[in-house]
Amino acid sequence: MTENLPPKKDEHPLFEPFAQLMNNMNRLFSDRPDKNFLQSMDDFFIHSKPFGGFVAELKENEREYIVQAQLPGTKKEQINIEILPQYITITVNHRESVTKEDKANTVIQKRESWKQSSRTIPFSKPIDQGKVVANYEDGVLTVTVPKRKGKKISIE
Structure with a gap:
């Protein structure tokens, strides 16, 4: 039913x-x-x-995946990256507190907000989790994710 x-x-x-x-x-x-x-x-x-709150782009070549996320105004400490066998999750935590006061320094309005945005990016091939590298510069997070190489075996 x-x-x-x-x-x-x-x-x-x-x-x-x-x-x-x-x-x-x-x-x-x-x-x-x-x-x-x-x-x-x-x-x-x-x-x-x-x-969601940010754009993430995935590029791929024969050796690696490159994930770029546009995070303007975000501090490095607000970004978390979780790596799993065939995908990564990028999470951004943002906390904001705004207080308005009058001329006598009496609080008129106080507003606090907390926002969490995340993107999960799947990969079509297994990745080498131990060699993932992330760089954050000028509001752009770049995560380089090497592909895991297969093992060749001989035929008896």
Whole structure:
């Protein structure tokens, strides 16, 4: 009977990008009424990225894969790379705190946000996990992932 029902939200990876969009929409309509509505709309459209927060590109040659991720404004400490047998996951954690004060240094508004974006890049061939190298320069993360070489055997 349950085979005809659509998958639950947390059961399918395609729903993950939309979860952030739904959270942003919920936050838009649940903010305090005294907050400027136009500011809420601006925040919603600026911070809503339904398919994640960064672009990752995969290039391949006969020896290696090269993954480049555009991460402008991201600090090296905010980036995590997880290497598994046939794919890597790049995760960026961003925490922001904004405080507005009046002339008497009384806090008028304080807002904290935490965002995590990730990309998982699969490889068509096995990789050499021990020789993966990552470099981060000028907002571009470059991960060089060597392919694992097969072993030749002789025929008896």
